[in-house]
Amino acid sequence: DSGVTQTPKHLITATGQRVTLRCSPRSGDLSVYWYQQSLDQGLQFLIQYYNGEERAKGNILERFSAQQFPDLHSELNLSSLELGDSALYFCASSREGGSDEQYFGPGTRLTVT
């Protein structure tokens, strides 16, 4: 158990819909990261927040957005969902940043039908 929690575990929704994925980092960790893992693209970094502020952005679609709240939990919002958005979405956290290792949650499996 990494100490990072993600909800829900599974999500099935239809194309065009909007969903919100939630992540609670390990106690004391200030940085949160979101990654997407699909069969054809592998594990890809989406976005990082540090203490409430966006710190780095990867290959995140404009239909996707994220935020980190004052209690440090984070949400990833996916809208206008397409079949290709079906994937595992992982959240990770680290103490600060720098060379700190990242601890991953169990993931949310999103299926778009």
Added chain:
Amino acid sequence: DAKTTQPPSMDCAEGRAANLPCNHSTISGNEYVYWYRQIHSQGPQYIIHGLKNNETNEMASLIITEDRKSSTLILPHATLRDTAVYYCIVMNNNAGNMLTFGGGTRLMVKP
């Protein structure tokens, strides 16, 4: 970030040491070498990282060559539970902390 090259798959006998190689010939001076693994579809798990010195923890050892162009992750006594995809990642901490995952090495530990 420097690109890494890993063999796509390896086998190891249970109880033997598993030595997983990684080439990162374009690594720069301030880039760290990280190793993570992913068991089936679980979240990736941090194993170890280093800059230039060899490192050891309760899970594994990391050997980095003197020129830093390659490294080897050593699992000293592999068990069936070590069957996973192992990722070698080089990261420049000054450019954000995102991990760039390649294809990794699929390690199969066999009885």
